[in-house]
Amino acid sequence: MAYSDKVIDHYSNPKNVGTLDKASKSVGTGLVGAPECGDVMRLQIEVDEATGLITDAKFKTFGCGSAIASSSLATEWLKGKTIDEAVKIDNMDLVEELNLPPVKIHCSVLAEDAIKAAINDFRVKNGLAELVFEQSHV
């Protein structure tokens, strides 16, 4: 199976690899997947309290090229968005942008789950209720 150029590009030059201070109140961390499944994604967002904008996003991913590309692209999309906008990122948008084949759709689902988990972590830290999400498109 050949990877799309966009997947190869994100894999070769991943954007926003790194770690934010997970103890900070302005940082939300989502850790999803499982080592046994061959995919673990950790996605973090930093939110500006005054503007509500996501000022920074970082990821680390254990997984195949599509998983790495999905998380790299997700961090790019997150930066500059508000939380409300970020919640609307749909896994199928990642699939389309990266041209993922059907067997790799779960990688995009994982990235969407990581975004939502990071947002909820941020909300809980800041005294807000967790959002309840619908199942994403598998």
Next chain:
Amino acid sequence: MLKLPIYLDHNSTTPMDPRVLEAMLPYFLENFGNAASRNHSFGWQAEEAVDYAREQIAQLIGADPKEIIFTSGATEGNNLGIKGVYEMYASKGNHIITSTTEHKAVLDTCKHLEKLGAEVTYLEVQPDGLIDLKQLEAAMKPTTILVAIMYANNEIGVIQPVKEIAAIAKKHGALFFTDAVQAVGKIPVDVIADGIDIMSFTAHKMYGPKGVGALYVRRKNPRVKVTAQIDGGGHERGMRSGTLNVPGIVGFGKAAEIAKTDMAGDTERVSKLRDKLENALKLIDETYVNGNPAHRLPHVSNISFKYVEGEGLMMGFNKDIALSSGSACTSASLEPSYVLKALGLGDDLAHSSLRFGLGRYTTEEQIDFTIKAVTDTVLKLREMSPLWEMFKEGIDIDAIQWAHH
């Protein structure tokens, strides 16, 4: 100049040896006869070529040429060997013993027979990949007609204690079948010394053509018969009908002859390169070699690079290096290699494995390139791996409650 890509997947298939191709060529255009045509020179020529190949192949494994049954490959050989015994010896019993790390062609054949009334025992392997002879002995029953254990494993290369297995089977009056597709042509295999009753192997794993294999069926002590699974003209002593693939068989014969003469030299050279590769990669932290290192094929190394996923790892160099991963991220099941899991490896280590399969044409320059490419990619991906970061921080990853997808 190093030519890319580098092929390190010789357990999957091997390139043809040019000497094999040369031997085959006359049998396409000039000597195209059917080996079963008894009435003209075209047939005689073909038959003579087949007989010669049968002799070359028999010599490689210490058999009599009459004991070689040509097939389309090892999958057919495994089917014929196991199903053929089950049918032929139905009056003696219905119990078959095999192991969990067999090739799918053996496992699925056994599963098929279970549906038809066979009782199958699947022996677990030890953490080094070898079966436990005591467990085998304990599994033997009066109804056991067949012990089917592979000679060498395709993923990790471990060599089973074939002689001891054969002795146990014989002691209990059962036949011993072995899938020797990874072993024949690579290491000395002698059906008499090893006590093998039925053995499948194939040309394309030993620098011969694809689409041709053989089943060794013992004719003496005991005389073994298998019920044909393909009916027709009664070729191959009635055990496998179908017009013989003459050019393929000629190539198979030549490949066997070359394997016999070149084996010692090939093994010495390739095992040195394998050891160089393995020793260099073991210098990377948290790297584990899978399978018993002492009882192993000379050209295989299966290594887990913990905290890095195998398919992601391969993507770092797969335009330059062709090899296989124990990760199954490409399949819809997401299940990693059942062989590695059978060793008791956690799914995480199974997902993190690569199989390096060296061959006759592998060079030191290729190995040096591979060492660098794999090392660089592992280090790069670990910087990207949340698991590696947790490991470095001393977090017990196994204690985390992962949300399973």
